[in-house]
Amino acid sequence: MYNTDTGLSRRSLLRYGAAATGLTAPALAGCSPSEDGPKPGGGTPAGNVPLRMSAYGSTARQQKLQQVYDLYKKKRGGSVELSLLANDAYSQKLATEIAGGAAADTIALFQNIVAQYALKNVLAPLDDYVPKVLDISQLDQSSIASGVINGKRAALPLGDNAYGAIYDKGALDAIGMSVPKPGHTWDDFIAFANDVKKKSGGAYYGTVDDSGDFNGFEVFARQRGKELYKEGKLGVSRDDVQAWFEIWAGLRKTGAAPPGDLTVQSSTGGFGTTLLVGKKAPNFFIYPNVLGALQALTKTELAVTTMPMPSAAQSGHFLRGSNWVGVYARSEHPADAVDLVNFIVNDEEAGKVLQAEFGAPPNLQLRKSITYNKVDQLFIDYVGLVAKEFAHPVPSLADEFPSGSPQVMTTFVTVSQSIATGKQTISDGVDSFMSQAAGFLT
Missing domain, CATH: 3.40.190.10 (Periplasmic binding protein-like II)
Structure with a gap:
């Protein structure tokens, strides 16, 4: 659980500013919006296609994601290639890939850049695939709500957190x-x-x-x-x-x-x-x-x-969705990329591999079925306590993280x-x- 959606320590926040939590303003300014706009959504996964996912985090996260990809390949076919970097290096590489029109199909996103990318038409609207490809019925609705930008669901959290x-x-x-x-x-x-x-x-x-x-x-x-x-x-x-x-x-x-x-x-x-x-x-x-x-x-x-x-x-x-993930609007396989997101958040075996890697598993039923170590269970219980007794709604990520x-x-x-x-x-x-x-x- 060491990697967080806002960097590794408060010192990293001060030292790197936006780089610890996402893109700096100059980097984001260099990201060109998709000239073609998002590809038409609502399709059906073809299956058995090669996908790419970019993410940030540790070697332990890389190993867990690879196990999830192996499960995905076994159940869905195809393959998933992972590009994972440390938090502060990830943002600049992602900006460069997007500016060049060569981003991965599925993209991990720091919370403070979700809205900026969504407003630049970089992210495919996920609601186009609900519920046929993407099932959000078991996810905590309060934590996923902030990922709706201008009426469109731009991204989903891979975990839940609470301060x-x-x-x-x-x-x-x-x-x-x-x-x-x-x-x-x-x-x-x-x-x-x-x-x-x-x-x-x-x-x-x-x-x-x-x-x-x-x-x-x-x-x-x-x-x-x-x-x-x-x-x-x-x-x-x-x-x-x-x-x-x-x-x-x-x-x-x-x-x-x-x-x-x-x-x-x-x-x-x-x-x-x-x-x-x-x-x-x-x-x-x-x-x-x-x-x-x-x-x-x-x-x-x-x-x-x-x-x-x-x-x-x-x-x-409030509940904080953490470690957000979206689908690249110009992906050649958008429905399959959405299917990968669905697999990560909803598949029981995938959830047992990831456990609390990205925060409290967003699927509430799945969260209850996982056996955690003692320390992770304390964290999971705390998120549940806040959700039950103290949490209040939060604004969209666009309102919470303006330029x-x-x-x-x-x-x-x-x-x-x-x-x-x-x-x-x-x-x-x-x-x-x-x-x-x-x-x-x-």
């Missing part, structure tokens, strides 16, 4: 404390963080400083009835941003959160440099499909819970660090962010 917080349960047990319960409030969380600092005798900070976490801020904004973006512009107010930064400044002031220089230092590497793994703080806010990767770096037991929230009705939480959004995210991180290290006041930092964000979103 949260990973805690060091073993470390908390050792000082007589417990992981905050799902649905805990901001007041609960602030009290908890200060208690950890006291009960550990100062050995632990009570929490990481999450002020630079744009994904966390998205949840916080939704708790206040806002979306990050509205009609391509910033959807949050100055007061929303200031309220977020003030929470973390207050925790730094009491010593419950680390000083800014330590937070910046801990973000300079991968998961191994996090304060959670370094035993300096008991938590880490992130999409928890990376739980297995973090658990492998520590001997104490980890657990997952929600972010703090005002109430379940104002949780701000300029990668730069807005990077600016948010930079400003947060400037505030945390005392280089800017909260007020000045908020003004700087609001001004720069408005410029990027013009």
Whole structure:
């Protein structure tokens, strides 16, 4: 589960900007729309044809996909050639292939580029093949809904995810404390963080400083009835941003959160440099499909819970489709490419091979039938909990990731660090962010 739809660590987000989550603006600008437009949809798979799929991820993912392709060949005939690269290398190669009209039949997509490609007629409308070729009846309808762009289903997620917080349960047990319960409030969380600092005798900070976490801020904004973006512009107010930064400044002031220089230092590497793994703080806010990767770096037991929230009705939480996949509009075998997507998300044997590789399996019935290891089961259970008790609808990927959004995210991180290290006041930092964000979103 190490690879996520938004890169491998927060440091990669800051370091690469959009490259960690998809295409940079210049790369995307170089992608030519399909001059011929999408080929007519709704056909029937020919079967026994050669297909290509491009994807991003690890060697382990490559091996699992190859097993799935072997099953597909056995059951459907034909063949599937896989081109898989690391996250940051994948985006540029994909842009080049699309610009040259030579993309693979089936294309893995970072969430923030689905809409841009759909609007350029790069992706075949999948609803043309529903239900004859593509069965979406067992998929979580809330997570797949955001892949509908301008009324057309552009892509499907290969997994489901939900934002949260990973805690060091073993470390908390050792000082007589417990992981905050799902649905805990901001007041609960602030009290908890200060208690950890006291009960550990100062050995632990009570929490990481999450002020630079744009994904966390998205949840916080939704708790206040806002979306990050509205009609391509910033959807949050100055007061929303200031309220977020003030929470973390207050925790730094009491010593419950680390000083800014330590937070910046801990973000300079991968998961191994996090304060959670370094035993300096008991938590880490992130999409928890990376739980297995973090658990492998520590001997104490980890657990997952929600972010703090005002109430379940104002949780701000949502199901996040991850590791999206679409079909190239100019594929010579579009119906067969769609059939491959259908096989990946719906075939029982394929699901048992992939397990939680792309997140929680999107087919809800299939998800229940798979036997997971203990760590993956914790993640699966968390996604199910959010879906049942806390999830609220999300906008389409087009609304959630407008042009300029990668730069807005990077600016948010930079400003947060400037505030945390005392280089800017909260007020000045908020003004700087609001001004720069408005410029990027013009």
